Amino acid sequence: MTLLRRGGAPPRDTEGATPPDPSNDDRKRREQRQILLTRLDLRTSPYLFIAPFFLLFAVFGLFPLLYTVWVSLHDWTLLGGNQGFVGIDNYVRLAQDAKFWNALYNTFGMFVLGVVPQLLLAMFLADTLSRRIRAVNFFRMGLLLPYLTSVAAVAIVFSQLFGTEFGLVNYALGFFGIDPVNWKGGTFSSWAVIAVMVDWRWTGYNALIYLAAMTAISKDLYEAASIDGASRMRQFWQITVPMLRPTIIFTVIVSTIGQMQLFTEPVIFDGGSVAGGTQGQFQTVMMLIFEEGFRFNNYGYGSAIAWTLFVLIVLIGALNALLSSRIKGAQ
Amino acid sequence: MRASNRRHWKVAAAAVGAVALLTATACGGGDTAEDGEITLTIDTFGVFGYDALFEQYMEENPNITIEENNLSDLNADYVPALQQNIAAGDGAGDIVAIEEGIVQQFYLSQSDNFVDLGEYGAADIEGNYLPWKWELGKDAEGRVVGLGTDIGGMSMCYNKSLFEDAGLPTDREEVGARWETWEDFIALGEEFQKAETGASFVSTVTPYFNAMNAQGGTHTFFDTENNLVAESNPVITDSWDLAEQMADKGLSANLPMWSDEWNAGIQNNVFATLPCPAWMLGHIESTAGESGRDRWDVASVPGNGGNWGGSWLSVTTQSEHPEEAADLAMFLSSPEGQTSAWNEANTLPSSPQALEDPAVTEFTRDYFNQAPVGAIYSETAQQLEPVYYGVHNAQVSEEFRKALEAMEQGQASPSEAWDQAISNSERAAGQ
Amino acid sequence: MTTTLNPPPTRPTPAGGGGRNRARRAKGSSGMREATPLTYIGLTITVLLSVFPLWWMFVVASRDSAAASARPPQFLPGGNFPANLERLFANTTANFTLGLTNSAISATVLAVSVVLFSSMAGFALAKLRFKGRNVAAVGVVVTMAVPVQMGIIPLLMLMGWFGWRGEIISIIVPFMVSGFGVFMMRQYCIQAIPDELLEAARMDGCSTFRVYWSVVLPALRPAMIVLGLLTFMTQWNEFTWALAVLTPSNPTVQLAINQLNQSAYSRDFALMFTGSVVATLPLLILFFVLGRQLIGRIMEGAIKS
Structure with a gap:
């Protein structure tokens, strides 16, 4: 609907498109129409550009979301359906629920262990791969392999590595006289393994995003810096990082959201269970949502946890954005 | 199968996902009944x-x-x-x-x-x-x-070669006679451990706990009014005691059931027995593979049959x-x-x-030393009584699994594990 | 799609100069950003770690299921791969070929639509001035924070109302836009497209669409390739929603693989992993082709010498 004609562009069949006419009057009219169209263009096209996203989101994102809010205000089980309106009872229960606080604690713990090294490493790898390197295609592909390996294979590999009885890691530790570690059994040890899984799967993913962003940095900047005698380290901190600021904010926020919704890796680690170990030592909030909603069939309560998590993520995301926007711009 | 209320939504759908329909109309089809x-x-x-x-x-x-x-x-x-x-x-x-x-x-x-x-x-x-x-x-x-x-229907599978290593009887009739009751079973287990074959008598206590519960009678975690009675039902407390003994006496290899480690345990002859409902035979056969042929055999289960x-x-x-x-x-x-x-x-x-x-x-299973599994299973199956499981059986049974594993792995003392099982079960049952 | 008369330039041509010349100069300058042997060692270790599960998947696929839990583990492939491959395509219950087709269709459509809609919205949110822009930008980010688990049931109801249950359209339409994509494109636009460039195009009398098509899109290309690739891969490996909404008779490739492991109460790892290896091949090829494009942009021909 927004076919906006401009000088240089070939004529198109817009509403009442005019055939080109050389006469002066017509030109004037055309110029006027041009101005009108420009104004219309400037005013409406931004909305048209964002419309597909928001329209589709409204149907397939917003509707489920609002439905969930509605459910969270009810005593709603998957077995018996809606048992009646209970107001904020589900949220009150949540505040006193030790299992929720445990899950939140675990989620934060793994968040700290998982995100920080992952982004630093990704940045470092991207910087390395943006240099002149032989077989660069091979290395880049290698980085993304974890993301394209099927989850089933990943599950079995990691249980091979970190099994108590047969795990390769314990096998290796045995050479140093260290007794087998029950990785799944301990709180910190299970977090560490999950953080390793997360980093393994997502570092290359983030590195690729950084890499794409680095292409936009003008090489002149580096050239000038190297003429000034700046070391590579200095160039990295004073050119690359500041220039990448928008992308860094992007990855920080996306990783925060992803990590706060951590689900796949710990579930894999627990052999498909959402319990998070024998005593919930690595149950995340997302796993608790699933457990309450689909295992215990408390759809209402599960929805309340989901909504609380949503609000928490938004708050933490905002905090993160604030912090990472303090990276100084280069210009 | 679901054509009735589909039609007028098609209109709405078309309006919403116009672009999508353009790209994906080829995937129509459906299973409407015609002619x-x-x-x-x-x-x-x-x-x-x-x-x-x-x-x-x-x-x-x-x-x-x-x-x-x-x-x-x-x-x-x-x-x-x-x-x-x-x-x-x-x-x-x-x-x-x-x-x-x-x-x-x-x-x-x-x-x-x-x-x-x-x-x-x-x-x-x-x-x-x-x-x-x-x-x-x-x-x-x-x-x-x-x-x-x-x-x-229940039976007990045992690893014949490990039994031989430990100097225990290997004939299925003899083995069955040695474990008439679960107490006998544990005693035999202690004997097995003493022989120090490097293997354990049981993989993890959970399947034994389940098997014992299944033999207990009319109900398990819930009574027939669907009240959670796990704490007081003697079926559960007795099974728990026996499971606790198994863990306490070091019979368990502590491999969580169905985990990859547990499967590796079957394959590498790390444990000597496994409660075997009819469907478990297939699992052993495909997990242990050719190297396990004739290693495993099938005997009657301690206690009185049961169904799992x-x-x-x-x-x-x-x-x-x-x-x-x-x-x-x-x-x-x-x-x-x-x-x-x-x-x-x-x-x-x-x-x-x-x-x-x-x-x-008359069916015998080749892989398990020609064990007459048809006869073993069909015998007990006829006499079973219905067991009332309760609406939240699957959830509660999972909570017990976790508590038993925490106990045998030493993350919780037996009494802590019991408390954990009871309080988590109440939650899982929505109480 | 009205601008095909003027094909977009194949490379971004920023006003004045152009990145290409600059890059050439950079290439000519000192080996400042040259890699050291240490770099190669580090990279090789990283790649080995990354490649290991995939390699190991192939090892099991070329042996039998027992290899998946063998101790000590097997690290070298056996000779069973062709036999497993034959079993894979002979397996009628898993519908593996149909799964490949369905995944290829849905992942392609989604990659294209996500890239298109994201670049449009990202550009608007980054570079166009309009009322409510900041609210919309924050809104996009907030959409990502929605925990999807609880939304499964209302979404299933929606699919039921539309009559899309079990049909491939149900795994496409709900995911044609992505907050992640819009956000990524917005951030990239801010960083990679100087305002002067757009103003220059405006001065030339370009419409917004024209600016988007001829100036913005070419400049966004590296990010678009990455987004398209990631979207394709995510969709290719998606499992939870497909499991909820589709049936094994009309599966995606991941559902089909999941079906492959059935043998009475246990897992046929060899067959499953053969399926996984085959399913990974298209991704590898795609990455190789697109990766080359991407690298072309990044290196600006620097290695050719």
């Missing part, structure tokens, strides 16, 4: 052994096409998907398979989602099923909503062809159908006629 052509879908998990039966049925009823939607993993995939389909009111098959652990979750608390099979003549065929199996297929009002398929696992078939109210679906369900679960499934996949029949069929009673 008497009917497609029946059946949702199953694991292996039911129905391939030959489907073929036979479609041959006899040329207007019917059967589509089997099989999900291999019961707990991780099948149950959540079925529950979601039931809750969303759409997407479940005409016929769905319901496993023992979830039978009351579906038949007691949401039986209005299932068709009363009595209306389609199921009442006349009651004699085709073991009485306890028949009873469990009814809902609270006594409507027949599920028809029994297989059952999980098995399923029912139900017709959902979502079905647009309940009559045809009911007919197919009755065909599949008939004595002949169950015998055919046994021949195909060794699923132990729940039909007394099929259990007396020579194809079952």
